[in-house]
Each structure stands twice: as C-alpha cells, then as structure tokens.
Amino acid sequence: MTARIIDGKTISADLRGKVTDAVHRLRRDRGIVPGLAVVLVGENPASEVYVRNKSKAVTEAGMQAFDRKLPATTSETELMSLIAALNSDEQVNGILVQLPLPKQIDARKIIAAIDPAKDVDGFHPYNVGRLASGFPALVPCTPMGCVRLAKIVRPSLAGLEAVVIGRSNIVGKPMAQLLLAENATVTIAHSKTVDLASVCRRADLLVAAIGRPELIRGDWIKPDATVIDVGINRVPGEGGKSRIVGDVNFVEASKIAGAITPVPGGVGPMTIACLLLNTLRAACGQKGLPAPNV
Numbered sequence: 001m002t003a004r005i006i007d008g009k010t011i012s013a014d015l016r017g018k019v020t021d022a023v024h025r026l027r028r029d030r031g032i033v034p035g036l037a038v039v040l041v042g043e044n045p046a047s048e049v050y051v052r053n054k055s056k057a058v059t060e061a062g063m064q065a066f067d068r069k070l071p072a073t074t075s076e077t078e079l080m081s082l083i084a085a086l087n088s089d090e091q092v093n094g095i096l097v098q099l100p101l102p103k104q105i106d107a108r109k110i111i112a113a114i115d116p117a118k119d120v121d122g123f124h125p126y127n128v129g130r131l132a133s134g135f136p137a138l139v140p141c142t143p144m145g146c147v148r149l150a151k152i153v154r155p156s157l158a159g160l161e162a163v164v165i166g167r168s169n170i171v172g173k174p175m176a177q178l179l180l181a182e183n184a185t186v187t188i189a190h191s192k193t194v195d196l197a198s199v200c201r202r203a204d205l206l207v208a209a210i211g212r213p214e215l216i217r218g219d220w221i222k223p224d225a226t227v228i229d230v231g232i233n234r235v236p237g238e239g240g241k242s243r244i245v246g247d248v249n250f251v252e253a254s255k256i257a258g259a260i261t262p263v264p265g266g267v268g269p270m271t272i273a274c275l276l277l278n279t280l281r282a283a284c285g286q287k288g289l290p291a292p293n294v
C-alpha cells in the first residue's frame with residue numbers, strides 16, 4: 001500500500017487564499033487592515049529566514065507587516081518597552097516575537113507581556129489556559145495547522161486513538177489539547193516514554209513533534225494510520241550539501257500509513273497560513289467583529 005500524501009503546499013495555499021479574501025472584505029466593508037508586528041532580536045540566520053517569510057506572507061494576504069529588528073545586545077527592559085508600544089498601537093493587531101531570544105532575555109516574561117488579544121502565537125498563559133479550559137482562544141499556529149491537515153483525511157477526529165510525540169509548549173502540548181477538543185483519545189509521549197514503538201502502533205493519528213531525524217520507523221506505524229510529521233531536521237545530503245527530513249522515516253512509513261505529510265511541504269507551509277488566520281482573527285476580535293468563517 002502507498003499512503004496518500006497530504007499536500008501541505010496546496011492546502012495552505014487554499015487557506016491563504018481564503019484569508020486574503022476575508023482581509024479584502026474587511027478592508028472594503030469596514031476600512032480595517034489587519035497588522036502583524038514581527039519582532040526579531042539578534043542575527044540568527046534561521047530566524048531571519050522565518051521572519052522574512054512571515055512578513056512576505058502577511059503582505060501578500062493584504063495585511064500590514066511591521067518588522068521590528070533589534071540588535072543581539074538588546075536588554076529585557078528594552079524589549080519590554082517595545083512590546084508595551086506594540087500593545088498600545090492600534091494598527092498592530094498581532095505581535096509575534098521570534099524565538100529563541102538571546103540569553104539575557106527571559107522569553108517567558110516577554111510572552112507574558114504581550115496583550116493576549118494580540119498573541120497570534122498563542123503562547124501567552126491566558127490563551128494556553130483558555131485552550132485547556134475549552135474556551136475560544138488564539139491557539140499556536142503549528143498544531144492548528146496539523147489539525148487542519150488531519151481533517152483533510154478524516155473530517156471527524158472523534159474517537160480516534162491519537163498519539164502526540166513531544167510535549168513542548170509550542171507544539172506537543174497545544175496539539176494534544178486541540179485533539180482532545182476534537183474528541184480524540186489522546187496520548188502524549190516524550191523522551192521518557194517506555195517502548196515508544198508500541199505506543200505509536202496504537203495510533204490512528206500519529207503526530208511527531210520531536211526534532212530527531214527519522215526516529216519513527218515504518219514498523220511503528222499502525223496500518224492505514226494518518227501520520228503528521230512536524231519535525232524539521234537538517235541532515236547531511238549528497239555532494240556535501242544538507243537536506244531537510246522529518247521525524248518520521250517517510251519512505252518506510254508511506255508504505256504502511258494511510259496518509260502522511262511530507263517534509264518539506266507538509267506542516268511547514270500550514271504554520272504560516274495559520275499565522276495569517278490568527279492575525280485576521282485577532283483583528284476581528286479587537287474590533288468586536290465575529291470570528292471570520294475561514
């Protein structure tokens with residue numbers, strides 16, 4: 001059997017198109033142009049690429065991008081002042097602080113200083129608590145994208161055995177919360193899990209958010225399962241170049257799974273599309289408008 005490939009590029013392009021249409025309607029009917037501020041501290045090359053891609057996507061969706069680039073020597077107090085200014089700037093509906101931050105800055109303090117209504121990453125404890133309590137919230141973009149990808153294969157996730165590998169605040173934990181909200185039966189596995197292979201074999205829906213290249217082997221997958229691979233791992237490739245692989249051994253897994261996301265071209269593009277959706281939602285929320293039906 002060969003698994004269906006869940007094409008994140010096409011699915012995210014569709015979502016971005018819908019967000020763009022909704023943004024145009026918002027501008028035309030109400031004169032509102034959602035704005036996202038992306039804050040980058042320091043010169044991490046990977047972060048610079050992410051920030052560039054995010055700002056480009058924001059502009060392409062008809063929204064305003066406010067890039068704020070600060071030197072690596074920025075103090076916590078200076079970054080706090082910038083967050084305070086962005087919190088009170090009416091043109092800014094979403095604030096995203098690119099992680100990781102330099103050592104002298106406590107990322108938790110910065111995240112907690114962002115206005116929860118503008119917290120388009122969904123990392124603020126207020127939004128984390130609301131998600132866990134089953135209230136509407138801004139939720140982290142990567143797991144939100146994963147749920148949308150899984151639902152392409154199975155529109156209802158109710159009753160599925162879902163296994164999430166990874167318990168980070170950015171992916172694993174919110175992923176588990178979102179799947180619980182979809183009425184899946186959720187197991188969270190991590191580095192201390194005993195016999196990970198057996199745990200994975202139970203999964204109708206397997207989400208790997210580990211950061212270990214191709215850790216998940218084909219014979220860990222339940223036949224016909226849906227596999228969502230969040231991992232982005234750079235490994236040595238041919239001719240001295242590097243290539244990107246996921247946390248799942250794609251060649252092996254695609255012979256057993258019913259459907260699988262490729263890396264690259266799966267979860268990655270969905271994350272950016274969901275960031276655009278969160279910015280639109282944040283703008284509507286701040287203007288007292290209903291959440292857009294996207």
Ligand code: NAP
Nearest residue numbers: 142166167168171190191209210211230231232267268271
């Ligand atoms: P993270 O904070 O490093 O968390 C990794 C998780 O994996 C931890 O919970 C860890 O367990 C668990 N883990 C590590 N080794 C394990 C093992 N051998 N067996 C079982 N569990 C293991 O990473 P993250 O930020 O969640 O990111 C995970 C991956 O997703 C990375 O490759 C990252 O680049 C990628 N990512 C992709 C996107 C995207 O848009 N596609 C977005 C975010 C992240 P412990 O808690 O016990 O240490």
